Structure formats: C-alpha cells, structure tokens
Amino acid sequence: MAAIFQGVGAAATLSSSPSNSFVPKKFLTSPRRSFCVPSSVVVRSDGSVNFDLNSKSRRAQQLVANAVATKADSSAASSSSNPGHELLLFEALREGLEEEMERDPCVCVMGEDVGHYGGSYKVTKDLAKKFGDLRVLDTPIAENSFTGMGIGAAMTGLRPVVEGMNMGFLLLAFNQISNNCGMLHYTSGGQFTIPIVIRGPGGVGRQLGAEHSQRLESYFQSIPGIQMVACSTPYNAKGLMKAAIRSENPVILFEHVLLYNLKERIPDEDYICNLEEAEMVRPGEHVTILTYSRMRYHVMQAAKTLVNKGYDPEVIDIRSLKPFDLYTIGNSVKKTHRVLIVEECMRTGGIGASLTAAITENFNDYLDAPIMCLSSQDVPTPYAGTLEEWTVVQPAQIVTAVEQLCQ
C-alpha cells in the first residue's frame, strides 16, 4: 500500500500542467448532481496511480501487466502478490459494471431483457435484484427511443449504459447516436457532455444469419465526437467497461458474440484500461499484425504456425477503434517495417481501410512493403456453415499473408 501512496504524491506533482490535469467537471456544472462521485484516482494493476487517463507522460508505464509474449488464452494476470480470480468474459463485464454502479449512483443500465431476465448474454445477471428497477431498466423493443432517452438522461449528468441486444439493432438508433450522441457537445458550444456508454455484442457468430452478424464499427467510425473501443479478453473487457463508464465522452464498446465464454485470471484490485491505447499482445521483429476483437485469436493461432516456420510476428490488439493509437502502432511499424491488418469488418469502408490510410499517411517512410489488409468479404453473412467460414479471415490466410509480406 505504501507504494501506492507514494505514487499519489509523485503523480500529483507530475500532473500539474493545466492541459493534463483532471478537473472534476461535475461539481462545477450541475449542482443537482452533487451526489454523483466523479472519477479522479485510478489504481493500476502494476501499482502506479493515474489522475489523468490521457497523459502522454504515463505511456511508458501503461503497458498492461499481463501483455506478455504468450498465447492469449493463458496470460498471467497479476504481477503483484494477489492471485487474482478466474472468470469468463461476460462475468468480467458484469463485474466491471457492478463495481461502477456501486461506486457511482448515477450509473444506470437500460436495454432489452437486462433486468428481470438477467441479460440475453448474462452480462447484467442479478444486477436488477441488487440495484433495483430504477437503475437496471427493462425497455420495450424500441431502440431508437431508448437510446434517445439514454442520451437525454446523459445530458443532465446521469451515466446510462445502453445495451443493444445485438449491435445490429442499434442501426435503428443511428440517428440518435450520430446526431445527438456524437454532436451535442459540439453544437451546444461545450455546454453538454454525453457520458453515455453504448455496448453490445456484434460480429459474425455461429450461423446467426446476415442480419445478426453485423459489424457496426465500420458504420459508426465517421461519427465525430464518439469513441469506439473493442474488448477481446476478460481483462480488457472489465477495464474498458469501467473506463468507458467513467469517461465524459460517449463511448461505444464493441463486444463479440463468440468471445463471451473466454476464461482468464484477472486481478482482484480495481483497475481500468486506457480507452485510447492499443495492447501489445506479442512483441516481435518481422511484421506488425494489427487486429482487434475475435480476429485476435485467429491471429494468435496463426502466430503459433508462423513461429514454427521461423517468423517473429508482433501482434497488437488495437482495442481503440476511434481514435487509433498511432503511438503504439507507429513505434511498431518503425521497428518491423511491415504491416498486416486482420479485421472482421468488410473490405469496403471498414476499420482496416481507415487504419491503412492512417498508417500510410503517417508512417509511409518506414514501410518496406505495401500494407496488407485482410478483411471479411463484402457480402451479407450467409447461414451455411462452410460459407460463413469463408466470409471471415481464417488463420491459414493470415499465415499465407505474412509469408507473402515477408518475402
């Protein structure tokens, strides 16, 4: 504990510059909300203390404690003496949500079947019993209006977490998300912040059909004013959920239907993950592979094969889909000079397309070969199992791509 207190002193002096210091805006702007506690101190799992989530001076310390060069499904979660506890990804999301709801009475959850049913993917199981009907709200099937209501509530200072039962359903709320959620901070000249979290599972599942296999990150990525993050492990799921709830900006948290049952050991203590940071999954020398969400596991599977063949891929889970963490990505490109992007979005207008453009613009001088981007096919996801497999990127294709890139 002494280390943490020392960290408080040190961090306080470091963060004295006005542009980096955190001002608890809640106290200043809305007296009605005086019972809501603003986030100010974050204890990280490696023991250092953060006041500011965005300070560039912290970057050196912020590598996640368990991001070591091993396969993703067996990571040492805690470097300190605590053994941590094991849980599944959806349980990690629930833990994060529950802790934030305990910490701040302004946090509430709205969505279909989140209350009495416990959530269609059990992320909100038992929360309604614990926090009551006013904080865990079952909505009718009316995405447009309950997303709008969440945004209206956020304008007054509440912190709603809106769940889309499947991300694809949020297309019905696109107007609210784009115009009201993303733009209100700007069009009101800074008067209102919208601290809302919109979350839900998306991505291609097991033969769910075209309409239930959508990847909305490509549609939302142009909306100014929102942040998008994608979780991929129980550790970062809990961390990103907590950070998203504490953020003053609207955050869209993309989960994946097939990742809910991943098991991992996570630290017992309170921690969050930085929303704008990428995660170094496996450091390497030959090629940078950028990925996120489910494709991370396909990449790690391909990495096993690649290591056997003598390649040394550096795998980065970009996590932050908007804005991109060009710092981590750039450092990696400067080291390896070759980039492969593996994503689940469609080829046209996906996250990979934007990332390709961003890397080309910023790091063109460091590239020895054109950027390769592996994405899903530009087709509606078919029902038949074999066809669905061919829609998304498979590990074998990743191996071939790396071999091509490293010639």
Next chain:
Amino acid sequence: MALSYLRSSSSRSANLLRPLSSAASLRRPISTDTTPITIETSVPFTSHQCEAPSRSVETNPSELLTFFRDMALMRRMEIAADSLYKAKLIRGFCHLYDGQEAVAVGMEAAITKKDCIITAYRDHCTFVGRGGTLLEVFAELMGRQAGCSKGKGGSMHFYKKDSNFYGGHGIVGAQVPLGCGLAFAQKYSKDESVTFALYGDGAANQGQLFEALNISALWDLPAILVCENNHYGMGTAEWRAAKSPAYYKRGDYVPGLKVDGMDALAVKQACKFAKEHALKNGPIILEMDTYRYHGHSMSDPGSTYRTRDEISGVRQERDPIERVRKLILSHDLATEKELKDIEKEVRKEVDDAIAQAKESPMPEPSELFSNVYAKGLGAESFGADRKELRATLA
C-alpha cells in the same frame, strides 16, 4: 373600454378639466401590481382521458404586462431575424416562431427554471423565454463568438444548460425521446420537476414519439409532450399528413388536453395542470392549437399551401399579442400610449442587440477543433494539405 375612452378624451381637452383624484387612481404603478384578476380563456379545454382544468385563469396586472412585453420582444426579434436573413447575414435554415409566442410565454409562466424544456428547430423564442439574451440569439444566428453555442450550432441548435433548456434539434421528432430521457433523469434524482418535450404536428407522425410515450407511461415519467399544432408540417397540411389530427388523443392510454395556443393564459393554465398531473400520474399530452405567420422556414414563402386570406384572418382574430393588448386595455392596466412605448422600447432593444451582435467576431479557426470530445484525446485531424493544417481535436 368606456373608462379608457373617457381618459383619452379628457387628455385631449384641457388638463384643468381632469380631476387630480381620478388621475391618481388611474395612474397606479401597474408593472409591479400583483392583485389577482380572474380571466376566462377564449375557449374551454377539450380533454381526453382526464378532467379538463377550469376555464378561469388567475393572473395579475404585472403578469399580463410581462406577457405583453415578452411577446412583443419575441415578435420583434423574429421579424428582425427575417430581415437579417434576407440581408444574407443569417444563412442556412431559419425557422421563425411569430404567431406562436403565446406558447413559449404561457409555458414559462406556469413553471420554474428547474423544469426542463426541449424543443425542435423553431427554438429562438423558447430560448429567450428560458432566459437567453437577445445578443446570444442574434450572435448565434449570425455565427459569431458571442452566440449561445459559440457560433457552432446555428439557428437550430440553441441551448442553455443553466436554465435547463435542452435545445434546439434539427431532426424532426428526435428530441422527444431525449425529452423522455430528461424526465427519466428527473425521476431518478427525485427532483419534483417535469420536462416539457415540444414537437410539431408534422413530428407527431414519427414512430419514436410513440415508442417514447410507451416507455414514459410504463415507467411513470414526469414527461409532458406538447404538440405545437400549427396545422402545417413543412408544406403539408395536417389533414394530408395525419389520419387522425386530434393529436391530444393520439396517446390512447395517455391523457391529453387540447388548448387554444394563441391564448397565453390558456397555455399557462394547461401547463400548470399538466405539471401537477405529470408529477402524480405520469405522462400527459398537450395539444396547442396555434399558427405560424411565416412559412416553415425562410426558404418557404408560406403561401403556396395556404391562402393569404387565411393568414391575415388568423392575424386579425387570434393574434396572441393583440389578445393580451385588448385584455390590458379593457381591464385598464395601461394606456395605449404606454403599450406603444413598450413596443418602441422593445424595438430599440432588438436593434441594439443586432448592432452589438454584428460587432462580435467570427469564431477563431481553432474553434473548428474544440468541443469535439469532452477532454482532448490527442486525436489528430488535418486538412487536404496535411502539412499546412494539422490540429488536435480538443
């Protein structure tokens, strides 16, 4: 009316003829007088699933004069905005509220600044009613720094957080779910305040309205949905857009009240009634039967889908300012001259505000990138010439 005739005739004749005592009794200070007067609304209320409030409204001279002054200010402001638009100082879309002032003014009289109001794009007068200054209005319309949204919102995006005015929204009907969200937050924090979500007869056909109404009724939210029915949704008359133009009945299980929206006192009575109802029983719909003299926006002449006779007819018979003027004169609360003086004062105020707004500078170029995120994330943005313009989104 007889008394005012006597007074004006006596002032025309020699001053000696006017007895000092009657002069003293007629010249009491009206602007702060709060002795209650009871006035009947123009028409009785029609209700749906609830009991209509009484037609007799309690008011006082001070309030009536405030109504007159505020409505005259709003009318003058909108007409000035019309000229500014034609002079190309205001660009884009400009939706004017003249004719509908009674709704804004009557609503404010019934509620406090703790209650929330949210409306669509015809928001200039509602903003002023909530305490916005004329300078903020004109500067925002002209896109200057002194505007309420720092020039970045425009006509359709007026907001005033400290008096709970939540805007100012361009997409038809999208503000109603937001309004129900505000009501949810009020219920969540046990505020004992209500939200008025205003929309038009055109927006009344949006699906999200019914979705939001359903949720509000289910969760007993203190939401009051106010349909400002000016009988035309953009260029389409209400009978051509709605199968059932009885908007106050559209709530079905939610009670509704139809109000003469050109009578500020009726609006005040209805809003008071609605606030009490919403705090106890959940949502209620108010339909304000009102009229706009201008077209839908400045790009619409307003005469292709309605006759000029109709417009001038309404102006003669139902104009809200004229109604209050007649009330003031008949109850002898002020002379015609005093009312004309108020109008002159108001005109000068508007002209001064416009002059001041014209002097306010355009926003700095760096403002393009500010207020995108609540805190700077280090996200960068740059123009087509990447090396020339490179900025961090703040």
